[in-house]
Amino acid sequence: MKTFIPVHTIDYQPAGQFEETRFEKIHNVIFEDAKQGAIQVAHEMADLIRKKSNQGKTCVLGLATGSSPIRVYEELVRLHREEGLSFKHVVTFNLDEYHPMEKSNIQSYHYFMHQHLFDHVDIDPSNVHIPDGTIASEDVKAYCRSYEQSIEAAGGLDFQLLGIGRTGHIGFNEPGSHFNSATRDITLDHITRVDAAPAFKGLENVPRKAITMGIGTIRKAKRIVLMAWGQNKAEVIKGTIEGAMSPEVPATYLQEHENTTFVLDRESAAHLTRIDTPWLVGDCKWTGELTHKALVWLSLQKEKPILQLTDKDYNDSGMSDLLSMEQSSYEINIKAFNRLQHTITGWPGGKPSADDTHRPERAVPACKRVIIFSPHPDDDVISMGGTFDRLVAQGHEVHVVYQTSGNIAVADHEALKVAEVAQSMGESNMFEQIIQDIGQKTTEDYDSSLVRKLKGTIRRAESIGATRYMGIPDDQVHFLDLPFYETGTIKKNPLGPEDIAIMNQIIETIKPHQIYAAGDLADPHGTHRVCLEALFASLEELKKKPFMKACWVWLYRGAWHEWDIHEIEMAVPMSPEQVLRKRKAIFYHQTQKDGVMFQGEDLREFWVRAEDRNKDTALKYQKLGLASYAAMEAFVKYDF
Structure with a gap:
C-alpha cells in the first residue's frame, strides 16, 4: 500500500559529519520530496549570505538553471520579501548559457535567472554574471578567459549550486570533459538536447553548443551542493555517488571535493545501494516489506524461481541474518510466493460472490x-x-x-491539416484565422x-x-x-x-x-x-x-x-x-x-x-x- 513516505531520511548536515558506506563516495542527504530539499538548500545559502554580510564581506554564489533549482530560488525570493534577506553584497556567476542565444530569448538562461530570481531581489545588476550567448564564435575563447578572471577577482566561489543531467553533466560539462577544464564552449550531448527539446518545441530547435564553467572551475568552489529530483535521475545518481571517477560521468569528479553534498528526493535516491538493497550494506531491520523486496531481488539475481531458493543463496547474498530469523529458506520463500500469487487477478473491480480474503479488490459491491x-x-x-x-x-x-x-502535444501540421479540411468544406472564417496563425508562428512563439x-x-x-x-x-x-x-x-x-x-x-x-x-x-x-x-x-x-x-x-x-x-x-x-x-x-x-x-x-x-x-x-x-x-x-x- 503506497503512502509516499521516504524510504530513508538523513538530517541535513555538513559533509564532514557524514559516515559513508563502503559503496558511497559522496556525502548525500535524502528528503521526502523536492520541496523540502530545496527549502533546506535555500536556507543554507541564506545563512551564508547573512554570515558574510555580518563580516562585511561579499558572498560569491555560483548558480545553476534548469528545473532543479527553481524551488530554491522561490524560497530565496520569499526570504527576501518576508524575512529581509538582502542580496546587496552578493555576487553571482552562472554556470552556463546556450550559444548562440539572445538574452531576450525565453529559453536563454539570462531570461531564466531574471524571471526566477534577479528581478525579485535587491541584487546590484553589476554583480550579476551570466555567460553571454551573443559572443561571436571567434571571440569565445577570450571571453571565457575573462569569465574565469572575473571569478578569481571576486575571491572565488563561496558556494556552487548544481543540478545534474542524465549524461552525468554538471553545468554543460558533457561526457569526456577534463578534470581540470576551465570555462569554455562545448558541443552538447544528444541526450542533453533531447531533454531540452520540449522547452524548444522540438529537437531541431535546440542549440548544439553552449558556454560552460569547467570542471576545474566548479571544483574550486569552497562549498558545492548538487540537487537531483525524480526517477529519471536515479540511475545517474547511483553511478555518480557509487561508481568509479570517470570522464564519462563528469559529476563523479566531485568525489574528490572535500565539501560537496548531494541533496536528493526519495525517487532520485532510489537506486543507491543502501536504499535499494540495504542487505548488501550491513545489518537490516527485516520488515515484511523489505523481506518481500529482498526475495524478489534474490530470485531474479539467481535466475531461480522463488520456491527454489536455498539457504546457500541467502548466505551468498548478504541475507544470512534474515535466514537466521526463520526456520528455513522454504518458510520465507513460500510467504513471498503466496504474496505475489495473491496480487494476480482477472477481476480488477473485484470478483462477485467470491472469497476476497486474498484478492486485491473487494467483492462488494459487485458493480462499482x-x-x-x-x-x-x-x-x-x-x-x-x-x-x-x-x-x-x-x-x-x-x-x-x-x-x-x-493541446501542447499536438503538432502544428496536425492542426493545420484539420483546419484546412474544415476550411475546404466552407466552414467559418475561424479556420482561415487558425491557418494564418500557424503560418505566422515562429519557433519562439506560443x-x-x-x-x-x-x-x-x-x-x-x-x-x-x-x-x-x-x-x-x-x-x-x-x-x-x-x-x-x-x-x-x-x-x-x-x-x-x-x-x-x-x-x-x-x-x-x-x-x-x-x-x-x-x-x-x-x-x-x-x-x-x-x-x-x-x-x-x-x-x-x-x-x-x-x-x-x-x-x-x-x-x-x-x-x-x-x-x-x-x-x-x-x-x-x-x-x-x-x-x-x-x-x-x-x-x-x-x-x-x-x-x-x-x-x-x-x-x-x-x-x-x-x-x-x-x-x-x-x-x-x-x-x-x-x-x-x-x-x-x-x-x-x-x-x-
Missing part, C-alpha cells in the same frame, strides 16, 4: 462506480487499457476523467488561443473515439481542462485552489468505489506529477465524506516506467486478444502516434513501449515461478 483519471488524453489506454477493458466487460460503471487538454482550442478539440475527439471503442457512453467521459495546464506554454502554473475544486466536484458527483490515477512521476512534462498532487490534495479535503469510506485508490504508471515487482499490489493479466484491443485503443490517438512531440530519448511509439512493458512484467512473474501470461498491467494501492 469507477473513475479513471488520465493526466493527458491518452494515458488511460496507454497505461491501463487492458484493465479498462476488463472493468467495462465485467459490468462496472466506468468514468474516464481527462485532467488536461493535452500558440494563439484559437490554435490551442483547435488542438484541444482534436485531442478530445481522439479520446472519445478510444472510449467509444472501449464501450464507454459519451456521458461517462469528462474533460476537466485543469487551469494550471492551460497557459498555452510549456511552463505551467502552480497547482491552485481552482484546480482542487474542479477535482473535488467530479469526485463528489460520481462518488466512486474505485479511483485509478497516474502515479508515474517519471513523466518528463511534469504534468503527471501535478495531476497526482491535485488528486492527493482533493482526497485530503474529501476523505471525511461518508462515500469516501468505500473508495479505494489504485495508482498505475505511464509510458516511461513500471512499478517494481515487489511494489505491485494488483497485477491484471492480459490475453493476446486484449493486448491487441489495447493497441487499437491507443491508435485512436493518431496525433500522438507518429513523431510525437514529447517522446523523450525512447524512439519507440507509445503503443510499443506499453506492450513491451506489459510483456516484461508478465515475464518477470513467470521467472519468479508464477503462471505465464501474455502481458500484465500493474497497480499499487494508495492509502489516503
Whole structure:
C-alpha cells in the first residue's frame, strides 16, 4: 500500500559529519520530496549570505538553471520579501548559457535567472554574471578567459549550486570533459538536447553548443551542493555517488571535493545501494516489506524461481541474518510466493460472490462506480487499457476523467491539416484565422488561443473515439481542462485552489468505489506529477465524506516506467486478444502516434513501449515461478 513516505531520511548536515558506506563516495542527504530539499538548500545559502554580510564581506554564489533549482530560488525570493534577506553584497556567476542565444530569448538562461530570481531581489545588476550567448564564435575563447578572471577577482566561489543531467553533466560539462577544464564552449550531448527539446518545441530547435564553467572551475568552489529530483535521475545518481571517477560521468569528479553534498528526493535516491538493497550494506531491520523486496531481488539475481531458493543463496547474498530469523529458506520463500500469487487477478473491480480474503479488490459491491483519471488524453489506454477493458466487460460503471487538454502535444501540421479540411468544406472564417496563425508562428512563439482550442478539440475527439471503442457512453467521459495546464506554454502554473475544486466536484458527483490515477512521476512534462498532487490534495479535503469510506485508490504508471515487482499490489493479466484491443485503443490517438512531440530519448511509439512493458512484467512473474501470461498491467494501492 503506497503512502509516499521516504524510504530513508538523513538530517541535513555538513559533509564532514557524514559516515559513508563502503559503496558511497559522496556525502548525500535524502528528503521526502523536492520541496523540502530545496527549502533546506535555500536556507543554507541564506545563512551564508547573512554570515558574510555580518563580516562585511561579499558572498560569491555560483548558480545553476534548469528545473532543479527553481524551488530554491522561490524560497530565496520569499526570504527576501518576508524575512529581509538582502542580496546587496552578493555576487553571482552562472554556470552556463546556450550559444548562440539572445538574452531576450525565453529559453536563454539570462531570461531564466531574471524571471526566477534577479528581478525579485535587491541584487546590484553589476554583480550579476551570466555567460553571454551573443559572443561571436571567434571571440569565445577570450571571453571565457575573462569569465574565469572575473571569478578569481571576486575571491572565488563561496558556494556552487548544481543540478545534474542524465549524461552525468554538471553545468554543460558533457561526457569526456577534463578534470581540470576551465570555462569554455562545448558541443552538447544528444541526450542533453533531447531533454531540452520540449522547452524548444522540438529537437531541431535546440542549440548544439553552449558556454560552460569547467570542471576545474566548479571544483574550486569552497562549498558545492548538487540537487537531483525524480526517477529519471536515479540511475545517474547511483553511478555518480557509487561508481568509479570517470570522464564519462563528469559529476563523479566531485568525489574528490572535500565539501560537496548531494541533496536528493526519495525517487532520485532510489537506486543507491543502501536504499535499494540495504542487505548488501550491513545489518537490516527485516520488515515484511523489505523481506518481500529482498526475495524478489534474490530470485531474479539467481535466475531461480522463488520456491527454489536455498539457504546457500541467502548466505551468498548478504541475507544470512534474515535466514537466521526463520526456520528455513522454504518458510520465507513460500510467504513471498503466496504474496505475489495473491496480487494476480482477472477481476480488477473485484470478483462477485467470491472469497476476497486474498484478492486485491473487494467483492462488494459487485458493480462499482469507477473513475479513471488520465493526466493527458491518452494515458488511460496507454497505461491501463487492458484493465479498462476488463472493468467495462465485467459490468462496472466506468468514468474516464481527462485532467488536461493535452493541446501542447499536438503538432502544428496536425492542426493545420484539420483546419484546412474544415476550411475546404466552407466552414467559418475561424479556420482561415487558425491557418494564418500557424503560418505566422515562429519557433519562439506560443500558440494563439484559437490554435490551442483547435488542438484541444482534436485531442478530445481522439479520446472519445478510444472510449467509444472501449464501450464507454459519451456521458461517462469528462474533460476537466485543469487551469494550471492551460497557459498555452510549456511552463505551467502552480497547482491552485481552482484546480482542487474542479477535482473535488467530479469526485463528489460520481462518488466512486474505485479511483485509478497516474502515479508515474517519471513523466518528463511534469504534468503527471501535478495531476497526482491535485488528486492527493482533493482526497485530503474529501476523505471525511461518508462515500469516501468505500473508495479505494489504485495508482498505475505511464509510458516511461513500471512499478517494481515487489511494489505491485494488483497485477491484471492480459490475453493476446486484449493486448491487441489495447493497441487499437491507443491508435485512436493518431496525433500522438507518429513523431510525437514529447517522446523523450525512447524512439519507440507509445503503443510499443506499453506492450513491451506489459510483456516484461508478465515475464518477470513467470521467472519468479508464477503462471505465464501474455502481458500484465500493474497497480499499487494508495492509502489516503
